[in-house]
Amino acid sequence: MQKKYDLAVIGGGPAGMIAAGRAAELGAKVILIEKNPKLGKKLLITGGGRCNITNAEFDVKKLVAKYGPKGKALFGSFSRFGVEDAMAFFTEKNLPLKVEAEKRAFPVSNKAEDVWKVLVEYLKKNKVEILYNSPVSKVNFAGNKITSVQTKTGLISADNFVITTGGKSRPETGSTGEGLEWLKEMGHSIEEAGSALVPVKIKEDWVKNLSGLSFMNAKLSVFQDGKKQESRSGKLLLTHFGLSGPLVLNMSQNIAELFKYGPVQLELDICPEMDLSELDKKTLDSLSRLLNKKIKNSLGEVVPIKMIATVLEMTGIDGEKEVNVLSREERLKILKLIKALPMTVSGFLGVEKAIITSGGVSLKEVDFKTMQSKLYENLYLAGDILNFDRPSGGYNLQICWTTGYIAGQNAGVHKNLG
Ligand SMILES: Cc1cc2nc3c(=O)[nH]c(=O)nc-3n(C[C@H](O)[C@H](O)[C@H](O)COP(=O)(O)OP(=O)(O)OC[C@H]3O[C@@H](n4cnc5c(N)ncnc54)[C@H](O)[C@@H]3O)c2cc1C
Known part of the structure:
Protein backbone atom coordinates (compact mmCIF):
# COMPACT_ATOMS: atom_id res chain seq x y z
CA MET A 1 0.00 0.00 0.00
CA GLN A 2 1.41 3.37 -0.98
CA LYS A 3 0.49 6.57 0.80
CA LYS A 4 1.28 10.02 -0.46
CA TYR A 5 2.60 12.79 1.75
CA ASP A 6 4.13 16.17 1.13
CA LEU A 7 6.96 15.19 3.41
CA ALA A 8 8.26 12.01 5.01
CA VAL A 9 10.74 12.45 7.86
CA ILE A 10 12.77 9.36 8.69
CA GLY A 11 14.01 9.17 12.28
CA GLY A 12 12.17 10.64 15.26
CA GLY A 13 15.05 12.08 17.30
CA PRO A 14 15.27 15.78 18.17
CA ALA A 15 16.23 16.80 14.60
CA GLY A 16 13.43 14.76 13.02
CA MET A 17 10.83 15.92 15.50
CA ILE A 18 11.51 19.60 15.03
CA ALA A 19 11.75 19.18 11.23
CA ALA A 20 8.44 17.31 11.00
CA GLY A 21 6.69 19.74 13.33
CA ARG A 22 7.92 22.82 11.48
CA ALA A 23 6.92 21.48 8.05
CA ALA A 24 3.46 20.57 9.34
CA GLU A 25 3.14 23.97 10.99
CA LEU A 26 3.60 25.45 7.52
CA GLY A 27 0.73 23.34 6.25
CA ALA A 28 2.48 20.31 4.80
CA LYS A 29 1.04 16.82 5.18
CA VAL A 30 3.83 15.12 7.12
CA ILE A 31 4.60 11.60 8.23
CA LEU A 32 7.34 10.89 10.77
CA ILE A 33 8.71 7.36 10.59
CA GLU A 34 10.44 5.99 13.70
CA LYS A 35 11.82 2.51 14.26
CA ASN A 36 11.28 2.52 18.04
CA PRO A 37 7.95 2.33 19.86
CA LYS A 38 8.83 5.77 21.25
CA LEU A 39 10.29 8.97 19.80
CA GLY A 40 13.53 10.59 21.00
CA LYS A 41 15.03 7.82 23.12
CA LYS A 42 18.46 9.45 22.98
CA LEU A 43 17.03 12.88 23.77
CA LEU A 44 15.65 11.45 27.01
CA ILE A 45 19.14 10.50 28.23
CA THR A 46 20.85 13.74 27.25
CA GLY A 47 22.71 15.68 29.91
CA GLY A 48 22.36 12.79 32.37
CA GLY A 49 18.56 13.06 32.02
CA ARG A 50 18.63 16.86 32.49
CA CYS A 51 19.15 17.73 28.79
CA ASN A 52 21.74 20.36 28.06
CA ILE A 53 19.38 21.81 25.47
CA THR A 54 21.73 24.39 23.97
CA ASN A 55 24.61 26.68 24.78
CA ALA A 56 23.60 30.27 25.46
CA GLU A 57 26.38 31.70 23.32
CA PHE A 58 24.56 34.44 21.43
CA ASP A 59 27.62 35.68 19.57
CA VAL A 60 27.42 33.72 16.31
CA LYS A 61 31.14 34.09 15.63
CA LYS A 62 32.06 32.64 19.01
CA LEU A 63 29.43 29.94 18.68
CA VAL A 64 30.64 28.85 15.26
CA ALA A 65 34.21 28.73 16.56
CA LYS A 66 33.16 26.12 19.11
CA TYR A 67 32.56 23.65 16.29
CA GLY A 68 36.10 23.92 14.95
CA PRO A 69 36.90 24.47 11.25
CA LYS A 70 33.74 22.66 10.07
CA GLY A 71 31.60 25.10 12.04
CA LYS A 72 31.86 27.67 9.21
CA ALA A 73 29.05 25.86 7.40
CA LEU A 74 26.73 26.89 10.23
CA PHE A 75 27.24 30.66 10.00
CA GLY A 76 24.22 31.29 7.81
CA SER A 77 22.17 28.56 9.49
CA PHE A 78 22.56 30.15 12.92
CA SER A 79 21.35 33.46 11.57
CA ARG A 80 18.26 31.70 10.20
CA PHE A 81 17.49 29.73 13.36
CA GLY A 82 20.07 30.20 16.07
CA VAL A 83 20.46 29.78 19.79
CA GLU A 84 18.07 32.60 20.70
CA ASP A 85 15.45 31.22 18.30
CA ALA A 86 15.80 27.74 19.77
CA MET A 87 15.51 29.07 23.31
CA ALA A 88 12.46 31.11 22.32
CA PHE A 89 10.94 28.07 20.60
CA PHE A 90 10.98 26.18 23.89
CA THR A 91 10.22 28.98 26.32
CA GLU A 92 7.23 30.09 24.24
CA LYS A 93 5.95 26.55 24.61
CA ASN A 94 6.08 26.87 28.40
CA LEU A 95 9.46 25.31 28.97
CA PRO A 96 11.45 27.78 31.07
CA LEU A 97 15.21 27.47 30.65
CA LYS A 98 18.17 28.37 32.85
CA VAL A 99 21.81 28.93 32.02
CA GLU A 100 24.53 27.28 34.09
CA ALA A 101 28.35 27.27 34.04
CA GLU A 102 29.99 27.58 30.60
CA LYS A 103 26.67 28.94 29.25
CA ARG A 104 25.10 25.48 29.26
CA ALA A 105 21.32 25.84 29.07
CA PHE A 106 18.93 23.36 30.73
CA PRO A 107 15.22 23.24 31.39
CA VAL A 108 14.49 24.77 34.80
CA SER A 109 12.80 21.48 35.70
CA ASN A 110 16.09 19.60 35.03
CA LYS A 111 14.10 17.06 33.05
CA ALA A 112 14.95 15.95 29.51
CA GLU A 113 11.46 14.51 29.47
CA ASP A 114 10.02 18.03 29.53
CA VAL A 115 11.96 18.92 26.37
CA TRP A 116 10.68 15.71 24.80
CA LYS A 117 7.10 16.61 25.80
CA VAL A 118 7.31 20.01 24.08
CA LEU A 119 8.37 18.33 20.83
CA VAL A 120 5.75 15.58 21.06
CA GLU A 121 3.08 18.22 21.68
CA TYR A 122 4.40 20.27 18.72
CA LEU A 123 3.93 17.24 16.46
CA LYS A 124 0.48 16.55 17.82
CA LYS A 125 -0.70 20.14 17.55
CA ASN A 126 0.40 20.30 13.91
CA LYS A 127 -1.12 16.90 13.11
CA VAL A 128 2.03 15.06 12.09
CA GLU A 129 1.22 11.42 11.46
CA ILE A 130 3.65 9.24 13.41
CA LEU A 131 4.53 5.73 12.37
CA TYR A 132 6.07 3.92 15.34
CA ASN A 133 7.89 0.55 15.32
CA SER A 134 8.69 1.13 11.66
CA PRO A 135 12.32 0.81 10.70
CA VAL A 136 12.86 2.07 7.19
CA SER A 137 14.79 -0.68 5.42
CA LYS A 138 15.39 0.90 2.02
CA VAL A 139 15.31 4.22 0.23
CA ASN A 140 14.17 4.02 -3.40
CA PHE A 141 15.32 6.63 -5.83
CA ALA A 142 15.27 7.40 -9.54
CA GLY A 143 17.65 9.89 -11.06
CA ASN A 144 18.20 12.65 -8.54
CA LYS A 145 14.91 12.14 -6.69
CA ILE A 146 13.85 9.84 -3.88
CA THR A 147 10.62 8.11 -4.83
CA SER A 148 9.66 6.16 -1.72
CA VAL A 149 10.93 4.43 1.39
CA GLN A 150 10.32 0.85 2.40
CA THR A 151 8.81 0.06 5.81
CA LYS A 152 7.50 -3.21 7.26
CA THR A 153 4.00 -2.25 6.28
CA GLY A 154 4.78 -1.07 2.78
CA LEU A 155 6.18 1.72 0.67
CA ILE A 156 5.73 5.31 1.68
CA SER A 157 5.98 7.96 -0.99
CA ALA A 158 6.23 11.69 -0.56
CA ASP A 159 7.26 14.80 -2.46
CA ASN A 160 10.15 15.47 -0.10
CA PHE A 161 12.14 13.47 2.41
CA VAL A 162 14.15 14.46 5.47
CA ILE A 163 16.62 11.91 6.79
CA THR A 164 17.36 12.39 10.47
CA THR A 165 18.41 8.91 11.54
CA GLY A 166 21.33 10.21 13.63
CA GLY A 167 24.85 8.88 13.91
CA LYS A 168 26.12 5.64 15.39
CA SER A 169 26.64 6.40 19.07
CA ARG A 170 24.53 4.58 21.68
CA PRO A 171 22.93 2.18 19.18
CA GLU A 172 20.49 0.90 21.81
CA THR A 173 18.62 4.20 21.42
CA GLY A 174 17.97 3.42 17.75
CA SER A 175 20.87 5.33 16.20
CA THR A 176 22.49 2.44 14.37
CA GLY A 177 23.71 4.26 11.30
CA GLU A 178 21.38 2.88 8.61
CA GLY A 179 20.81 6.36 7.26
CA LEU A 180 24.51 6.68 6.60
CA GLU A 181 24.50 3.40 4.70
CA TRP A 182 21.62 4.44 2.43
CA LEU A 183 23.21 7.77 1.72
CA LYS A 184 26.50 6.10 0.89
CA GLU A 185 24.73 3.80 -1.56
CA MET A 186 23.04 6.83 -3.05
CA GLY A 187 26.42 8.40 -3.77
CA HIS A 188 26.82 10.75 -0.80
CA SER A 189 30.30 10.86 0.74
CA ILE A 190 30.24 9.58 4.28
CA GLU A 191 33.16 10.51 6.47
CA GLU A 192 34.04 7.94 9.08
CA ALA A 193 33.95 8.76 12.76
CA GLY A 194 37.34 9.56 14.22
CA SER A 195 38.55 6.15 15.25
CA ALA A 196 41.63 7.06 17.20
CA LEU A 197 42.53 4.41 19.73
CA VAL A 198 43.76 6.35 22.71
CA PRO A 199 45.01 5.47 26.18
CA VAL A 200 42.77 6.64 29.01
CA LYS A 201 43.85 8.95 31.81
CA ILE A 202 42.70 8.00 35.30
CA LYS A 203 42.26 10.34 38.23
CA GLU A 204 43.18 7.99 41.10
CA ASP A 205 46.82 7.98 42.17
CA TRP A 206 46.89 4.30 43.06
CA VAL A 207 46.67 3.39 39.37
CA LYS A 208 49.64 5.61 38.53
CA ASN A 209 51.60 4.27 41.50
CA LEU A 210 51.24 0.76 40.06
CA SER A 211 52.60 1.84 36.68
CA GLY A 212 54.05 -1.11 34.78
CA LEU A 213 51.66 -3.69 36.22
CA SER A 214 49.85 -5.61 33.51
CA PHE A 215 47.02 -8.15 33.40
CA MET A 216 46.82 -10.76 30.65
CA ASN A 217 43.10 -11.03 31.16
CA ALA A 218 41.27 -8.28 33.00
CA LYS A 219 37.68 -7.15 32.66
CA LEU A 220 36.86 -3.48 32.40
CA SER A 221 33.31 -2.18 32.90
CA VAL A 222 32.22 1.32 31.99
CA PHE A 223 29.59 3.27 33.94
CA GLN A 224 27.83 6.58 33.52
CA ASP A 225 25.23 7.92 35.93
CA GLY A 226 25.49 4.63 37.83
CA LYS A 227 24.42 2.62 34.77
CA LYS A 228 26.68 0.01 33.22
CA GLN A 229 27.39 0.88 29.59
CA GLU A 230 29.63 -1.99 28.55
CA SER A 231 32.16 -4.60 29.73
CA ARG A 232 35.01 -6.19 27.83
CA SER A 233 37.94 -8.45 28.74
CA GLY A 234 41.51 -8.48 27.51
CA LYS A 235 45.04 -7.38 28.18
CA LEU A 236 45.44 -4.24 30.26
CA LEU A 237 48.39 -2.18 31.40
CA LEU A 238 48.57 0.33 34.25
CA THR A 239 50.72 3.32 33.40
CA HIS A 240 51.94 6.56 34.96
CA PHE A 241 48.85 8.36 33.59
CA GLY A 242 46.22 5.61 33.84
CA LEU A 243 45.36 2.74 31.52
CA SER A 244 46.76 1.42 28.27
CA GLY A 245 46.90 -1.92 26.45
CA PRO A 246 44.60 -3.46 23.83
CA LEU A 247 41.58 -3.76 26.12
CA VAL A 248 41.28 -0.08 26.96
CA LEU A 249 42.47 1.12 23.55
CA ASN A 250 39.65 -0.77 21.90
CA MET A 251 37.16 0.64 24.36
CA SER A 252 38.51 4.19 24.17
CA GLN A 253 36.21 5.41 21.42
CA ASN A 254 33.10 4.51 23.42
CA ILE A 255 34.57 5.83 26.66
CA ALA A 256 35.43 9.11 24.92
CA GLU A 257 31.92 9.41 23.49
CA LEU A 258 30.45 9.00 26.98
CA PHE A 259 33.01 11.35 28.51
CA LYS A 260 31.71 14.14 26.26
CA TYR A 261 28.45 14.07 28.18
CA GLY A 262 29.54 13.61 31.77
CA PRO A 263 31.75 11.78 34.25
CA VAL A 264 32.69 8.20 33.39
CA GLN A 265 33.58 5.59 36.00
CA LEU A 266 35.39 2.33 35.35
CA GLU A 267 35.54 -0.89 37.31
CA LEU A 268 38.45 -3.23 36.90
CA ASP A 269 38.05 -6.93 37.61
CA ILE A 270 41.49 -8.53 37.83
CA CYS A 271 40.07 -12.08 38.17
CA PRO A 272 37.32 -12.22 35.54
CA GLU A 273 37.64 -15.96 35.00
CA MET A 274 36.20 -16.68 38.48
CA ASP A 275 33.02 -15.44 40.10
CA LYS A 339 36.64 -7.77 41.17
CA ALA A 340 35.51 -4.13 40.94
CA LEU A 341 38.40 -1.71 41.45
CA PRO A 342 36.86 1.74 40.97
CA MET A 343 38.47 4.37 38.76
CA THR A 344 37.46 7.73 37.36
CA VAL A 345 38.28 8.74 33.80
CA SER A 346 40.00 12.11 33.70
CA GLY A 347 40.78 12.40 29.98
CA PHE A 348 42.63 10.82 27.10
CA LEU A 349 46.18 10.82 25.96
CA GLY A 350 47.26 12.27 22.66
CA VAL A 351 44.86 13.06 19.87
CA GLU A 352 41.97 14.25 21.99
CA LYS A 353 40.52 16.13 19.08
CA ALA A 354 40.25 13.13 16.83
CA ILE A 355 37.89 11.37 19.16
CA ILE A 356 35.27 14.08 19.15
CA THR A 357 34.85 13.71 15.40
CA SER A 358 31.48 12.14 14.96
CA GLY A 359 31.58 11.25 11.26
CA GLY A 360 28.66 11.57 8.88
CA VAL A 361 27.57 13.07 5.59
CA SER A 362 30.18 15.35 4.05
CA LEU A 363 29.16 18.94 4.71
CA LYS A 364 30.16 19.95 1.20
CA GLU A 365 27.23 17.97 -0.18
CA VAL A 366 24.58 19.90 1.73
CA ASP A 367 23.16 23.36 1.01
CA PHE A 368 23.07 24.91 4.47
CA LYS A 369 20.59 27.58 3.40
CA THR A 370 17.90 24.92 3.12
CA MET A 371 19.54 21.70 4.41
CA GLN A 372 18.87 20.23 0.98
CA SER A 373 21.16 17.55 -0.37
CA LYS A 374 23.18 18.77 -3.34
CA LEU A 375 22.77 15.33 -4.92
CA TYR A 376 19.05 14.70 -4.52
CA GLU A 377 16.64 17.55 -5.07
CA ASN A 378 13.92 16.30 -2.73
CA LEU A 379 16.19 15.16 0.10
CA TYR A 380 17.01 17.17 3.23
CA LEU A 381 19.40 16.23 6.02
CA ALA A 382 19.64 17.35 9.64
CA GLY A 383 21.10 16.50 13.04
CA ASP A 384 23.78 14.00 13.97
CA ILE A 385 23.83 12.50 10.48
CA LEU A 386 25.96 15.48 9.43
CA ASN A 387 29.71 15.34 9.81
CA PHE A 388 30.30 17.99 12.43
CA ASP A 389 32.80 17.85 15.27
CA ARG A 390 30.77 18.54 18.35
CA PRO A 391 32.13 19.55 21.70
CA SER A 392 29.99 18.91 24.76
CA GLY A 393 28.00 21.80 26.21
CA GLY A 394 24.66 21.80 24.39
CA TYR A 395 26.24 22.27 20.97
CA ASN A 396 24.97 18.96 19.57
CA LEU A 397 21.35 19.64 20.23
CA GLN A 398 21.70 23.17 18.91
CA ILE A 399 22.77 21.64 15.57
CA CYS A 400 19.62 19.52 15.70
CA TRP A 401 17.34 22.51 16.42
CA THR A 402 19.00 24.66 13.74
CA THR A 403 19.33 22.14 10.93
CA GLY A 404 16.06 20.35 11.77
CA TYR A 405 14.02 23.54 11.82
CA ILE A 406 15.55 24.80 8.57
CA ALA A 407 15.06 21.41 6.89
CA GLY A 408 11.40 21.34 7.96
CA GLN A 409 10.90 24.93 6.86
CA ASN A 410 12.23 24.23 3.37
CA ALA A 411 11.10 20.67 2.81
CA GLY A 412 7.61 21.54 3.97
CA VAL A 413 7.16 24.81 2.18
CA HIS A 414 6.99 23.46 -1.38
CA LYS A 415 3.33 22.69 -1.12
CA ASN A 416 2.49 26.23 -0.07
CA LEU A 417 4.46 27.66 -2.94
CA GLY A 418 3.18 25.16 -5.45
C1 LIG B 1 24.51 9.90 26.63
C2 LIG B 1 24.33 11.10 25.73
C3 LIG B 1 24.09 12.33 26.30
C4 LIG B 1 23.97 13.47 25.49
N1 LIG B 1 23.74 14.66 26.06
C5 LIG B 1 23.67 15.77 25.29
C6 LIG B 1 23.40 17.04 25.87
O1 LIG B 1 23.15 17.17 27.06
N2 LIG B 1 23.39 18.11 25.02
C7 LIG B 1 23.59 18.01 23.67
O2 LIG B 1 23.58 19.02 22.98
N3 LIG B 1 23.77 16.79 23.09
C8 LIG B 1 23.80 15.68 23.87
N4 LIG B 1 23.98 14.46 23.28
C9 LIG B 1 23.97 14.36 21.80
C10 LIG B 1 22.52 14.38 21.30
O3 LIG B 1 21.78 13.40 21.98
C11 LIG B 1 22.48 14.12 19.81
O4 LIG B 1 23.20 15.14 19.16
C12 LIG B 1 21.05 14.11 19.28
O5 LIG B 1 20.26 13.14 19.90
C13 LIG B 1 21.05 13.85 17.77
O6 LIG B 1 19.73 13.94 17.33
P1 LIG B 1 19.27 13.34 15.94
O7 LIG B 1 17.81 13.63 15.86
O8 LIG B 1 20.15 13.81 14.87
O9 LIG B 1 19.53 11.78 16.08
P2 LIG B 1 19.07 10.70 17.19
O10 LIG B 1 18.76 11.35 18.49
O11 LIG B 1 20.15 9.69 17.14
O12 LIG B 1 17.74 10.14 16.60
C14 LIG B 1 17.70 9.34 15.45
C15 LIG B 1 16.36 8.63 15.40
O13 LIG B 1 16.24 7.93 14.17
C16 LIG B 1 15.69 6.65 14.42
N5 LIG B 1 16.11 5.74 13.36
C17 LIG B 1 17.37 5.30 13.10
N6 LIG B 1 17.36 4.47 12.04
C18 LIG B 1 16.07 4.38 11.62
C19 LIG B 1 15.42 3.67 10.58
N7 LIG B 1 16.09 2.83 9.76
N8 LIG B 1 14.08 3.80 10.42
C20 LIG B 1 13.37 4.61 11.27
N9 LIG B 1 13.94 5.29 12.27
C21 LIG B 1 15.27 5.20 12.45
C22 LIG B 1 16.25 6.28 15.78
O14 LIG B 1 15.49 5.27 16.41
C23 LIG B 1 16.19 7.61 16.52
O15 LIG B 1 14.96 7.81 17.16
C24 LIG B 1 24.07 13.33 24.07
C25 LIG B 1 24.28 12.07 23.50
C26 LIG B 1 24.42 10.97 24.32
C27 LIG B 1 24.64 9.63 23.69
Missing part, protein backbone atom coordinates in the same frame (compact mmCIF):
# COMPACT_ATOMS: atom_id res chain seq x y z
CA LEU A 276 33.15 -14.26 43.69
CA SER A 277 32.35 -17.62 45.29
CA GLU A 278 34.93 -19.47 43.16
CA LEU A 279 37.51 -16.84 43.98
CA ASP A 280 36.64 -17.08 47.67
CA LYS A 281 37.09 -20.84 47.59
CA LYS A 282 40.49 -20.50 45.96
CA THR A 283 41.52 -17.79 48.45
CA LEU A 284 40.37 -19.80 51.47
CA ASP A 285 42.29 -22.74 50.18
CA SER A 286 45.53 -20.81 49.80
CA LEU A 287 45.14 -18.90 53.09
CA SER A 288 44.49 -22.11 55.04
CA ARG A 289 48.13 -23.01 54.41
CA LEU A 290 49.39 -19.65 55.63
CA LEU A 291 47.50 -19.13 58.90
CA ASN A 292 50.43 -17.77 60.91
CA LYS A 293 51.75 -15.49 58.19
CA LYS A 294 51.07 -11.78 57.91
CA ILE A 295 48.16 -10.92 55.63
CA LYS A 296 50.38 -8.66 53.53
CA ASN A 297 52.56 -11.66 52.70
CA SER A 298 49.74 -14.10 51.99
CA LEU A 299 47.59 -12.77 49.20
CA GLY A 300 50.02 -13.49 46.35
CA GLU A 301 47.83 -16.18 44.77
CA VAL A 302 44.96 -13.80 44.13
CA VAL A 303 46.51 -10.33 43.96
CA PRO A 304 49.74 -9.42 42.12
CA ILE A 305 52.43 -8.88 44.79
CA LYS A 306 52.95 -5.28 43.69
CA MET A 307 49.29 -4.54 44.25
CA ILE A 308 48.76 -6.08 47.70
CA ALA A 309 49.62 -2.97 49.71
CA THR A 310 47.24 -0.87 47.58
CA VAL A 311 44.38 -3.32 48.04
CA LEU A 312 44.93 -3.47 51.81
CA GLU A 313 45.06 0.30 52.01
CA MET A 314 41.86 0.68 50.00
CA THR A 315 40.02 -1.84 52.17
CA GLY A 316 41.45 -0.44 55.41
CA ILE A 317 42.65 -3.88 56.51
CA ASP A 318 45.84 -4.05 58.58
CA GLY A 319 48.32 -6.12 56.57
CA GLU A 320 50.47 -6.68 59.65
CA LYS A 321 47.77 -8.91 61.18
CA GLU A 322 48.08 -12.65 60.88
CA VAL A 323 45.90 -14.55 58.44
CA ASN A 324 44.22 -16.48 61.28
CA VAL A 325 42.50 -13.28 62.50
CA LEU A 326 41.29 -12.22 59.03
CA SER A 327 37.50 -12.36 59.25
CA ARG A 328 35.24 -13.68 56.48
CA GLU A 329 33.88 -10.18 56.08
CA GLU A 330 37.37 -8.74 55.59
CA ARG A 331 38.31 -11.49 53.16
CA LEU A 332 35.21 -10.82 51.08
CA LYS A 333 35.92 -7.10 51.18
CA ILE A 334 39.28 -7.74 49.53
CA LEU A 335 37.84 -10.06 46.92
CA LYS A 336 34.94 -7.78 46.07
CA LEU A 337 37.40 -4.94 45.62
CA ILE A 338 39.68 -6.82 43.23
